[in-house]
Each structure stands twice: as C-alpha cells, then as structure tokens.
C-alpha cells in the first residue's frame with residue numbers, strides 16, 4: 264500500500280517513473296560492487312535529496328544497498344537503478360549514518376522485504392536527532408513530506424558487526440563519532456572495498472556542524488585509514504582510494520583540529536586560526552569558501568566549551 268501511495272504521490276507531483284529512474288545511476292567499482300556518486304551541492308527536488316553517495320553490492324542471494332536515500336522517492340529511484348544492474352531483489356539495506364539521505368528510505372525497502380542493518384550507535388543518533396533530520400529534508404521541498412522513519416530492528420551492539428549474504432562478507436565498523444555521532448563504515452574484506460559513509464568527503468570540503476566533534480572525527484578517520492582498502496567509496500564525491508581520502512579529508516581534519524586546539528589552548532581568538540596555517544591545498548575543494556569559516560568556528564566553540 265505504501266508503495267502505491269508513494270507512486271501516486273510521485274505522479275501527483277509530476278514525477279514520472281522515467282524521472283525517478285534518471286536520478287540514480289550506479290557505476291562499477293569492482294566486480295559486483297557499484298556506487299552512485301550523488302551531486303556535491305545541496306539537496307534539491309531534482310536530485311530527490313540524494314546529494315550523497317549510495318552503494319550497491321550484488322550477491323547470488325540478492326542485492327545489498329548501502330544507505331537508503333532521503334525518503335521513499337529517493338529509495339524508489341535507487342531501486343530502479345539497482346534493476347538496471349541486476350535482476351536480484353534488494354534483500355538488505357545497511358545504514359552508515361543518521362543523516363537523512365543515509366536511512367529515510369529504509370521503510371520503502373523494508374516494505375518490499377529487505378532487512379535493515381545498522382550499528383546501535385547509528386540508530387541512537389537516528390532516534391535522538393530525528394526531529395532535526397526530518398526538518399532538514401522536509402524543509403527542502405514538499406515532495407519530501409511523506410516520511411516513515413524506520414530503524415534497523417536488531418542493531419549490532421558492539422563496535423563491530425558482521426553479516427554474510429550470498430557468500431559476501433560485510434563488516435560494519437564504528438570507530439568514533441564522525442560527521443554525525445554514531446557514523447559507521449561498511450568494509451568488504453575480500454573485495455577490499457570501503458564504503459566510508461560521511462567519514463570521507465572528496466571533491467568538496469567536509470562540513471563540521473555544531474553536532475560534529477572534529478577531534479573524534481579525526482580519530483575515527485585515522486583508525487579507518489588503517490584498513491587495507493583498494494577502493495574507497497566516500498560519503499560524498501568521486502570513488503577513489505585512501506590516498507585521496509587522506510589528502511582531501513584526513514589532512515584537512517588534522518590541520519583543523521591542530522590549529523584550533525593551539526588557538527584555544529593559548530587563549531587565542533577565533534580569527535587567529537585560519538592565518539596560522541596554509542590552507543591552499545584545500546582551496547580547490549568545492550564549498551571551501553562557504554564552509555571553511557564555519558568549520559573553524561564550530562570546532563573552536565566546541566573545544567573552547569570543553570576547556571572551560
């Protein structure tokens with residue numbers, strides 16, 4: 264019934280099946296592993312809130328989707344794109360985070376029989392921040408108003424979770440809080456593919472929000488970077504490798520944390536932070552102008568508060 268409701272909502276709002284199908288397109292990462300690289304700009308009606316990357320792993324017992332999109336419309340678009348890659352049904356969805364585009368499509372896939380998996384830490388944030396998560400996506404456009412938040416039924420309790428589907432091993436790992444508290448990664452040890460969720464931003468500058476703890480994120484990144492990944496599917500931006508993740512996310516986080524820590528410990532001012540370092544290697548990242556200042560001030564306020 265929900266599917267019919269969603270479909271009629273989509274049609275009522277002028278979205279044909281064709282338009283939905285056009286939004287998501289998976290590219291091959293390695294055998295049986297695919298990624299959709301979403302836009303690196305804001306959520307829009309046209310991108311169905313999918314300004315983020317989504318993963319797909321095809322096994323002989325079904326397809327596994329990593330992150331389910333920003334609601335039923337993006338989930339429908341993901342499902343259509345899956346059908347272009349494989350005849351296998353989506354049997355499982357794994358959430359790497361709590362941000363809207365990571366999990367609000369869970370209900371759509373669950374209605375069609377998929378099992379939902381996530382770490383307990385991720386589910387805790389999905390619940391705790393539900394209002395702000397929903398406000399964010401619903402505020403984008405009225406097409407996002409139809410939402411049924413659904414969490415993983417039995418979240419993995421420790422910092423590691425493991426599941427095997429069709430002979431493919433999926434390891435979920437929580438290292439520390441990253442872009443959102445409770446962010447996790449999905450690691451395919453045999454294929455050496457790492458779906459980093461919002462631990463890694465490529466092509467665009469990462470964002471430190473008031474709820475983001477940059478020191479913890481740096482710690483999570485450094486632990487994650489020890490995995491022997493050959494293919495890195497970031498949360499945002501192109502599919503690449505760990506060297507690119509280090510250069511565009513790890514190095515920036517490190518310099519951000521070090522420069523802000525130094526200023527706070529020396530009773531320095533917020534305005535001292537940026538001139539204290541050379542940021543030129545990050546200036547070519549999209550949104551640097553808009554986000555760098557915010558990243559510095561949110562990190563400064565957080566660390567200053569903790570010092571008091």
Ligand SMILES: [Zn+2]
Nearest residue numbers: 315362461498
């Ligand atoms: Zn994100």
